[in-house]
Every structure is written in structure tokens, then in C-alpha cells.
Amino acid sequence: MARDRAVLKEAYVGKTHAEIALLEQSGVRFAGNAFSSVTLVKGEPEPDGAVPFSGADGKALRDSLMALGYAPEDWSAFLACDSAGTPLGEDLFLQAIVTLDPATLILCDEMAADLARNVFAAELVELADFEAAMLAPGALVLVRGIRMMNLGGFAGALGDNRAKQTMWRRLKMLPPLGEPY
Numbered sequence: 693m694a695r696d697r698a699v700l701k702e703a704y705v706g707k708t709h710a711e712i713a714l715l716e717q718s719g720v721r722f723a724g725n726a727f728s729s730v731t732l733v734k735g736e737p738e739p740d741g742a743v744p745f746s747g748a749d750g751k752a753l754r755d756s757l758m759a760l761g762y763a764p765e766d767w768s769a770f771l772a773c774d775s776a777g778t779p780l781g782e783d784l785f786l787q788a789i790v791t792l793d794p795a796t797l798i799l800c801d802e803m804a805a806d807l808a809r810n811v812f813a814a815e816l817v818e819l820a821d822f823e824a825a826m827l828a829p830g831a832l833v834l835v836r837g838i839r840m841m842n843l844g845g846f847a848g849a850l851g852d853n854r855a856k857q858t859m860w861r862r863l864k865m866l867p868p869l870g871e872p873y
Contacts, residue, residue, distance in 0.1 A: 723746070
């Protein structure tokens with residue numbers, strides 16, 4: 693029985709690794725743990741092509757997640773643009789989300805939020821709350837079983853104490869969900 697689980701786990705890891713490799717060949721840039729419950733997405737690459745979310749915004753987001761109770765390794769991330777800054781196509785964006793399969797999706801800027809609005813338009817338009825349907829900054833939305841929020845410019849908020857407090861208030865709405873069993 694334990695051997696069967698080990699084989700199944702190895703197959704699952706191999707499948708995810710292959711899917712991520714294909715997406716990377718298509719220009720998607722990933723970081724973090726592909727098996728985490730929370731995924732961060734932003735549309736601006738790091739300076740000099742560094743790993744996504746390796747700058748001050750990434751550190752602040754990871755610190756915030758840990759303060760909320762997430763394990764230090766419980767995050768994944770990808771850029772909503774390629775290395776040249778061109779937005780991903782909607783199909784690639786959705787494929788990246790489906791591959792990572794997060795319980796929580798945090799959209800850190802408007803490029804990421806715009807792609808999410810387009811990809812999930814059919815579901816968003818069905819929501820009764822206008823702010824949620826527009827994926828307005830700070831609105832908590834549940835779409836296709838994914839809890840998501842547009843933070844509305846996280847990186848830009850780091851230099852302003854009041855804006856940082858707003859970001860923290862929004863992030864506090866996204867505590868870990870706990871075990872599914």
C-alpha cells in the first residue's frame with residue numbers, strides 16, 4: 693500500500709513538473725512551490741529578469757502570508773507577462789492557474805486582474821455583487837472553487853504606510869483554509 697502511494701506521488705510530481713516545463717517553454721515564469729495552496733500573480737517582471745517575486749514585494753507578501761498562518765513554503769507564483777513584459781494570452785494564464793490548482797489566487801496588480809477578469813468573465817458576470825463581478829481591489833471572490841482577490845497594486849503600496857495598511861487589511865481576508873478532510 694505504501695509503495696502504491698509512493699508511485700502515485702511520484703507520478704503526480706512528474707506530471708506537474710512536465711506541465712510547468714511546457715508552460716515555461718511558452719514563456720510563463722514561475723516561482724515557489726507548485727503544490728501550495730496560495731498562488732501570487734503579478735504583471736511586472738523583476739529587474740534584470742530575476743526570479744518572480746524575489747524583490748521587496750515578494751518578501752513582503754511571503755512575510756504577510758506567514759503572519760496569516762501559512763507555512764513558509766506554502767506559496768507559488770507566476771508572472772502574468774513574459775520576460776519582455778508582454779501580457780500572457782488568456783489560454784496560457786488559465787493553464788498556469790489550472791496547473792498550480794491553488795485554493796487561493798492573489799492578483800497583485802492590474803495586469804494580473806485584467807487577465808483574470810477576461811478568463812473568468814462568464815463566472816464573474818453571474819455574481820450579484822458589482823464589486824466582486826468587476827474583481828475590484830479588495831473584493832473577495834469565489835470562482836470555479838478558487839478564492840481570489842485583486843490587491844490593486846501591491847508593489848506600489850510598499851512605499852506608503854497608509855497603502856500598506858490597506859494591503860494588510862485585504863490580505864487578512866485570506867487566511868489559510870485548513871485541511872480539506
